[in-house]
Every structure is written in C-alpha cells, then in structure tokens.
Amino acid sequence: MTKAFSLIEVVKTYPGFQLGPLNLELEPGTVLGYIGPNASGKTTTFHCMAGITRPRSGKIEVFGCEASPHVPKWRLDIGYVGDIHAFYEGWTGEANLAFRSRFYPNWSQARAVDLAKRFDLPLDVKAGTLSTGNRVKLSLVAALAHSPKLLLLDEPTSGLDPVVRREVLDTLFEALEGGERAIFYATHILSDIGRLADSLAFLRAGRITQVSAKDDLLDKWRSISFRYSGSGPKIAGAEVHESEGTSHRVISSDQARTMGQLQAMGAENIESARMTIDDIAVQILKGGQNVAGD
Amino acid sequence: MLLNLTDLSEESLQSQISRQIRAKVLAGELAAGEALPSIRALARDTRVSVITVQRGYEDLEREGLIQSRRGKGFFVAELRADRKKEMARRRLKDQLQPVVRAAVAEGLTADEIMAAVTSLVTRRT
Numbered sequence: 001m002t003k004a005f006s007l008i009e010v011v012k013t014y015p016g017f018q019l020g021p022l023n024l025e026l027e028p029g030t031v032l033g034y035i036g037p038n039a040s041g042k043t044t045t046f047h048c049m050a051g052i053t054r055p056r057s058g059k060i061e062v063f064g065c066e067a068s069p070h071v072p073k074w075r076l077d078i079g080y081v082g083d084i085h086a087f088y089e090g091w092t093g094e095a096n097l098a099f100r101s102r103f104y105p106n107w108s109q110a111r112a113v114d115l116a117k118r119f120d121l122p123l124d125v126k127a128g129t130l131s132t133g134n135r136v137k138l139s140l141v142a143a144l145a146h147s148p149k150l151l152l153l154d155e156p157t158s159g160l161d162p163v164v165r166r167e168v169l170d171t172l173f174e175a176l177e178g179g180e181r182a183i184f185y186a187t188h189i190l191s192d193i194g195r196l197a198d199s200l201a202f203l204r205a206g207r208i209t210q211v212s213a214k215d216d217l218l219d220k221w222r223s224i225s226f227r228y229s230g231s232g233p234k235i236a237g238a239e240v241h242e243s244e245g246t247s248h249r250v251i252s253s254d255q256a257r258t259m260g261q262l263q264a265m266g267a268e269n270i271e272s273a274r275m276t277i278d279d280i281a282v283q284i285l286k287g288g289q290n291v292a293g294d
Numbered sequence: 295m296l297l298n299l300t301d302l303s304e305e306s307l308q309s310q311i312s313r314q315i316r317a318k319v320l321a322g323e324l325a326a327g328e329a330l331p332s333i334r335a336l337a338r339d340t341r342v343s344v345i346t347v348q349r350g351y352e353d354l355e356r357e358g359l360i361q362s363r364r365g366k367g368f369f370v371a372e373l374r375a376d377r378k379k380e381m382a383r384r385r386l387k388d389q390l391q392p393v394v395r396a397a398v399a400e401g402l403t404a405d406e407i408m409a410a411v412t413s414l415v416t417r418r419t
Contacts, residue, residue: 029344030345174338176334176337176338176344177335195307196341197343198346199345214345214346215308218306274304274306
C-alpha cells in the first residue's frame with residue numbers, strides 16, 4: 001500500500017547541527033506523534049517535507065509522489081501548520097484565505113468559513129492585528145480548507161485555550177474518519193495527542209531514537225515498587241532504579257521481564273502501576289539512567 | 295454505541311473497550327447479527343486512536359464474540375445461550391481469583407466468602 005509519506009535517508013545540515021539521516025514512514029489513516037525536546041530537529045523535518053527548505057540529501061515521498069522542486073504536485077496533498085504563520089498582515093483573514101485558495105484546486109470556501117466558526121475566529125479582521133491564538137487558528141483553517149491527505153502539524157495547539165484546543169483535536173479526529181488521511185504531529189505536550197496518536201517517533205539531537213506503537217508503550221512500561229533485602233539486585237528491564245534500605249522502585253520498559261525476575265528472586269510487596277504516556281515519553285527522551293541500588 | 299472510557303484507570307483503553315462491548319453482548323444489549331460501529335467511527339466518538347479500537351475489536355473477535363465480514367465491518371456473533379453463560383462464568387472466575395486468594399490470605403473462610411458474594415448478588419437484584 002502507498003505510504004502517506006516516507007522519508008528515506010533524509011539529511012539536512014546547518015552549522016553546528018545535523019538532522020538525520022532520517023528514515024520514517026506513515027500508513028494512511030493513522031496518526032504519528034513526533035516527540036522531541038526543543039531544537040531536536042522537528043521543525044526542520046517539517047520544513048523539508050513541506051518544501052520550505054530542501055534536504056541536503058535523501059528522498060521524501062508524499063502519497064507516492066516525490067517531493068521535488070520541479071514538480072510541486074506533492075504539496076497539494078499537504079496541509080501544514082508550522083512555526084511561521086505567513087499572511088499578508090494588512091489583509092483580512094478572509095482575503096488571506098481567498099488568496100491562498102487559488103493555489104489549491106480542492107479548496108472549499110464553505111469548509112474554511114465553517115472551520116473559522118468552529119474555532120471562533122473572526123475573518124473580517126486584519127491578519128496583522130490578530131492575537132497569537134487567532135493567528136494559529138487562521139493557520140489551521142488555511143491548512144485544512146483544501147482537505148489535504150497529509151497534515152503536518154508543528155505544535156498546532158500552542159497558544160490556544162483549552163476549549164479551542166479541544167475543538168481543534170475534534171476536527172482532527174473527524175479528518176481521520178475517511179480512512180485515507182494521515183497526521184504527522186509534532187509536540188512536546190503529549191497529553192494533547194495522547195489518545196489521538198497511533199504511534200510515536202522520538203527525536204533527539206537530530207536522530208530518531210525509537211518508533212513505537214503507543215499502545216505497546218502503555219502495555220510494557222510500569223512503575224514497580226517492591227521490597228528486597230538482598231544487596232544490589234540488577235533488575236531486568238529497569239530504566240531507572242531507586243532504592244532506600246530494602247525499598248526499591250524501578251521504572252521498567254518491559255514489565256513482563258521485570259515482574260518475572262522479581263517473583264523469581266523472591267521480592268516482596270510488589271506493586272505495579274501503569275504510567276501515563278507523558279511519563280513514558282520523558283523516560284524515553286532521557287534515555288534512562290540505570291542507577292542500580294545505591 | 296456508548297462507551298465510558300477513562301485515562302485514569304489501571305486498565306488499558308483497549309481492554310476498557312473490549313470489556314464494555316463484551317458486557318453489552320453477554321447481557322444481550324447487543325443482539326446477534328447486529329453491526330458494530332466502524333473502527334474509525336468508534337475512534338472518533340470515543341476520542342481514542344484507531345489502532346486502540348482495532349486491537350479491542352481483535353480481542354473480541356478472538357473470543358468469538360464478534361465477527362468481521364470482509365468490507366462490511368464487524369458484527370455480533372451468533373452465540374448459543376449456554377455458550378454465553380459459560381463465557382460469563384469463566385470470566386467471573388478469572389476476575390474472582392485474585393480477590394478470593396487475597397481474602398483467604400487474610401483469613402476468611404469459604405463460607406464467609408460465599409456469604410459476601412451472596413450479599414452482593416442479592417443487593418443488586
């Protein structure tokens with residue numbers, strides 16, 4: 001099946017920073033969260049995919065169509081909300097949308113107006129006088145009005161209040177319902193897409209360190225406490241290990257292995273608690289510090 | 295279909311989905327042959343990712359409670375009444391096991407445990 005997008009050995013360099021080589025792909029109809037700290041290269045990845053900048057090497061395909069400066073067709077399938085909200089400041093939101101509509105054959109003005117209403121965004125105000133939140137909303141409307149097959153969303157809910165944030169997420173769930181569309185969503189606030197995302201790609205210092213199905217992470221990671229009187233046990237699957245006398249607490253990335261070992265070695269008062277996807281993500285980004293009992 | 299899902303539970307979303315639908319099927323609230331919502335529609339309604347719903351449906355399919363028909367989605371399977379009862383009984387046993395084990399460890403007798411279960415059943419009816 002054609003992938004919603006694929007990145008093959010994509011590299012982009014700036015002085016003092018290299019992104020990639022990135023290899024990543026996304027199935028149509030699914031949502032991939034892109035998780036990484038600031039300056040890890042998330043925005044640069046989106047810039048390459050949206051054609052704002054060109055990678056130094058490698059290949060980008062969107063629904064089977066190669067991203068090439070000579071054949072800009074791939075861009076029509078993309079809706080991008082990024083860090084830069086490029087509008088004509090002296091024009092109203094409506095005029096900005098009308099201008100943009102000319103580049104997209106699939107543009108629906110009715111959809112644009114409907115979205116603006118849902119997000120509570122006034123369209124008769126000059127773009128230059130919009131608040132930060134309203135600029136983000138205008139970007140979202142501009143990105144969604146041509147019903148793109150691939151949504152590239154770079155922290156799209158930053159600066160929005162919780163009610164509008166919820167409305168935006170609802171819109172994204174609805175966009176997915178057709179079955180073909182895909183969403184690539186960068187954020188460092190995972191709770192925003194904790195439920196929406198099917199899988200998560202973790203980016204650190206320009207490299208993807210892990211790509212996992214979200215449900216697998218939630219199934220495998222546990223915070224486990226237990227009592228053990230022996231000295232310095234090395235616990236299988238433990239990413240973090242704290243101890244205080246005979247009390248221990250580990251964060252395990254493989255609860256089945258950890259629990260198996262704890263039972264085999266006769267640990268007592270074992271308690272295992274699920275972790276939120278935020279907590280798991282923090283541990284993955286930290287890369288684990290296996291501090292065995294001190 | 296109304297499901298009540300929460301992130302504030304020890305139980306995974308996938309298992310909340312399969313458990314709640316299972317209960318509807320075993321209670322007869324969903325009749326044999328009835329269509330389930332599509333995976334995407336349920337994902338949208340419950341604000342859960344598509345793969346989570348898919349895995350919940352797969353659990354139910356493996357148990358024989360629902361069937362997928364190619365291109366048409368998922369349907370409640372035809373289940374004989376005695377088979378339904380057998381499934382409910384087995385599930386009850388599975389869930390009681392750790393509770394009963396803990397009660398025994400805390401010194402309750404079989405009669406006392408039975409009395410507690412009986413009082414729960416009569417209170418409900």
